[in-house]
Amino acid sequence: MLDLTLEEIVKAVDGNFITTNKNEHFEKVSTDTRKIEKDSIFFALRGENFNGNNYIKEAIDKGASVCIVDENKEEFLGYEANVIKVKDSKKALQKLAKYYREKLGLKVIGITGSNGKTSSKDILAAILGEKYTVFKTKGNFNNDIGLPLMILELDGTVDIAVLEMGMSNLNEIHLLADIARPDTAIITNIGLSHIENLKTRENILKAKMEIVDYFNERNTLIINGDDDLLDSVTSDSYKIIKTGLNDSNNIIAENVVLLKDHSEFEVNFQGQKVSFELPMLGKHSVQNCLLCIAAGNLLGLSLDEMNNGLKNIQSTSMRLEIIETDKITIVNDCYNASPSSMKAAIDVMKNIDGCRKIAILGTMRELGDESLNAHIDTGVYAKNNGIDLLLCCGEYSDGFKNGFSDEGCTVFQSKEQLIKALEELIKEKDVVLVKASRSMKFEEIVNELKKMNL
CATH class of the missing domain: 3.90.190.20 (Mur ligase, C-terminal domain)
Structure with a gap:
């Protein structure tokens, strides 16, 4: 159940009541009347081929307790629900998610990169699960609608949210970082994905680096130091940890063995050497795992605890x-x-x-x-x-x-x-x-x- 009052919702979305029935039982948030459940908050979003404002009656008939709309139709006045008018329903969704993240006050780790975001998310959730209650982004809910929906699935039982952040152009990660306000960020690599829009890898790096736009000295950026562009990243405003197979990194994998059904390697960190077994394939998976080990260390897990957590990876399907x-x-x-x-x-x-x-x-x-x-x-x-x-x-x-x-x-x-x-x-x-x-x-x-x- 969402830990929100009706008053908080109206204030967070900067809205006004069209009609109200004072129902303050909110189980979930939905943007799709086909999947809506009882006591949901329904956001009437617009797209090229649809307008959620046309489905308010259907949402209420299926049990929505709150409807956030950005049109004011006369028919809304007769509905038995809390109907709230805002300027823009999508921006209202983002505002509510930002408010809710701040209210819960839990730790957030944001993950971005050209490749490996989802695999890293799966690895990190397994590692942290040894000590904490962890929520991770479902599927590819990593954009300006999906990420707010993920935040609004959280509740007070969660210690850490691992949130994937995707983009196709500049200023998109900036918006997601504003909503999620990650305490720690991970960037997996800088490849050619989205080069159609951004033209150069340097611009892709610039877009990915927006994940630290709200960082200060209390925050940490973890990057793949084996990536030529990421290796050049420096900052005086926040902490940076570099991981990888090269000796110049802060956390290093040695004696890497790539097998048919898993990968084996030794982690060399602060004088410790611990053997890891990762149930994923390829050198890139080892590099992703090192990023997650760095995050786990920040949150107080030992190398042995993290290695044990890898046994519980729940991988997203259709990936190697x-x-x-x-x-x-x-x-x-x-x-x-x-x-x-x-x-x-x-x-x-x-x-x-x-x-x-x-x-x-x-x-x-x-x-x-x-x-x-x-x-x-x-x-x-x-x-x-x-x-x-x-x-x-x-x-x-x-x-x-x-x-x-x-x-x-x-x-x-x-x-x-x-x-x-x-x-x-x-x-x-x-x-x-x-x-x-x-x-x-x-x-x-x-x-x-x-x-x-x-």
């Missing part, structure tokens, strides 16, 4: 998920794709035994002028790092092919055409990576691979 059928091994990494995450997934393939290594790759979105070169470069990387057969479809597939070379690469005109060819192309004991940007829905290919009877 190993699926073994009777005949083949599938690496399901369909959640999203960027040049750095493509290369990381290809690297993981090296540690999985099989007859052939096959990559089924789709378009990487939001790369702008870098799109063609990025797809060519990924094709070259696949060819030089053990991929025997490359199957691809979608925009810039010719880039993959040019990089990989014609031999061993097949371009399909559609996902459906590719799926039809699987029975002929995939053989027993193959290891098959499936990866593309989320909008391509390559999980459909994974589902077909799982059903194959070779």
Whole structure:
């Protein structure tokens, strides 16, 4: 249940009552009447193809106790609910979330970066769970609507909120940082995601660094010191901790061993050396884990406690998920794709035994002028790092092919055409990576691979 009074809500959103019934029982916040539950606070948001103000009656009929609207319709006067008029319903949602975060007074850790945000969130929640009650962002609720909704799911039982922060342009993380006011921030890396809007990696760094816009000497930024741009970050206003595989970092991983189903490494920190076992794959996962270890140390966990917490990771699906059928091994990494995450997934393939290594790759979105070169470069990387057969479809597939070379690469005109060819192309004991940007829905290919009877 939300720890808010009706008076607090009206004040926080800077609103005025159209009508009221004094119901002060608020269980949840909703922006979708299809999923609304009894005693919810409903925010009537607007989009290109919808206007939540047109669904107030439906929201109340389904049990909404409060409706926040930014239109004043005569029909609202007859509704048996608390209907509150504001200037802008989305801004009102953000204002309420900011107020609620401040009222609860819990610790907040914000995570951003081009890749690895969700995996780091999952690792950090597991580590901190050894000592604290932890809430983490669900799915990809990491934007200007999703993050406020996550904050408004919190209650007084939570000690620490681990909140993912996404962006596609400048000033977006700035807004999220204002709402969430993180005590500690983590930046995983600076890649090419969103370069279509931001044009350079330096501008991507600038956008990600907005997470510290409200920092002072009491706050700490934790960054991947192995990243060339992040390694150059300095500040006199707040503390910085750098982690990674390079000796120059504050917290270092040594003796890294990358295996088929997990990763092993030693953490070297303040004269201590502790062996860690991470149930995730790839060097990038070790780097993400080090960021989380730094955060755990700030909150008083020992290295041994954190290592134990890793046993309880609840990973978000479709991210380097190993699926073994009777005949083949599938690496399901369909959640999203960027040049750095493509290369990381290809690297993981090296540690999985099989007859052939096959990559089924789709378009990487939001790369702008870098799109063609990025797809060519990924094709070259696949060819030089053990991929025997490359199957691809979608925009810039010719880039993959040019990089990989014609031999061993097949371009399909559609996902459906590719799926039809699987029975002929995939053989027993193959290891098959499936990866593309989320909008391509390559999980459909994974589902077909799982059903194959070779």
